[in-house]
Amino acid sequence: SSMEGMDESAHAGHGVGMAEMPVMMSADDMTALTDASGAEFDKLWLTMMIEHHKGAITMSQTELDNGLDPSAEKMAEAIIAGQQAEITQMEAMLKGS
Template sequence: MRKSLIGFGVAGLAAVALLAGCGSGDDMAGVQHSSTAASPSAKGQQDGHNEQDVKFAQDMIGHHQQALDMAAMVPSKSTNPKVTDLGKRIAAAQDPEIKKMNEWLTKWGAAPASTSMPGMDHGSGHGSMPGMMTAGEMAKLNGATGAEFDRMWLDLMIKHHQGAVEMAKTEQEKGSSADAKKLAQDIIAAQQAEITEMQTLLK
């Protein structure tokens, strides 16, 4: 009888150990699951953005900045009130958009746009962004005045706007952030309308 009780006790201890082992395994699985849920790769999906959204914001900030640089030339060089008015409207629209995209990059924990990146330093010609002016084009534009400046500025700004529209369409196709895709749609609508306006002014 004593042997039976001893055997029962040993079996009971083994069962407790087995249950404890299973509990430990479940706990570890829970830790692993929690770690996976908090992984950086999942963070972007939780925030509702992807790599395309980050690229769109970084690139469009540089693109907009060059448009602001071009618009800043207009008051002292243009002789056409309609061109002067358009330059003011472009600056008024794009400066707030730059601020908005910088806020997104901060919220997303992404690197800020850098004006030293190829294709962003007044259009070095080495970047991949469509519509950016080269340094030579910017220098030539800066050296023009009057009607010559107006024609050159309109030609270059049309090209610049067309590049922005292309970038915005890519964002709509591949982006994930609802806010970024909404801005892309706004850019397409506004800049296509300005392209039509500039083409009319050239005529």
Template sequence: MTSTTTRGPIRRAALAAVTVTAALILTACGGDAESASSDASAASGEEHNAQDVTFAQGMIPHHRQALQMAELAADRASSTEVKDLAARIEKAQDPEIEKMTGWLKAWGEDVPEEGGSTDESMPGMDHSGSGGMAGMMDDAEMQTLEKASGEAFDTAFLTLMVEHHEGAVEMAGTEQDKGSYQPAKDTAEDIVTGQTAEIAEMKELLGKKG
């Protein structure tokens, strides 16, 4: 009896100790998890800077013009390779426009209007390129492309799109160097990788035509 009576308080004391220890462990783990989450958030570069805004506001109209050029290929190009390339450009750049539009809205920044002036849409950008930014086509070049067909269209499309892509790669490179928002920097990396490969492909096609 004495043994049983003694074990009761001892067992309760032991259980209480285990409960307190478990609570302390859970609190420590929770603190570690919270700290790790905070560190991960900081490391992910979720904060954006002025360059990220400039990148999105510039790349949206730049992509829009590429889509306009690509859409012309459906009934004007004579080469299957050119039509295929144009389709791939549309498939890649349309979702990127939607993504960058979402960033600007979330940041409370202006989204460039379709058909608006690229100079007005791009504060702080280098306006040395035609159309207000690197690689953009001016009205005369776009009209030339719109009026062309067959092999003449293929050559004009490839020539102008190489220049257009080179401008996008330049803009994306600036974002990689000076941007802060990691999703924007990742998109810039995708643009550099994808469009550099397409530039090489287009130059090869132009070489065959030459």
């Protein structure tokens, strides 16, 4: 189905963007995660993932604002929608913890 192809392209685009992502986990973030456990780990992990997803949205928005390739713009729109949905879900999980 067309949805399957869209999902693959969104994930492929996300993978490419990971290397250039402005919001990457620092060594301090990794140490904090390693030292954390249980609910503290969950909260740290979700907080870091929300920031990471916001970085993907920022990059995708830049593509929409400045990009020339219509297929890249479609992928950017799909990434924004998917990442925002995941942020909403993770924020709800954080509130529940």
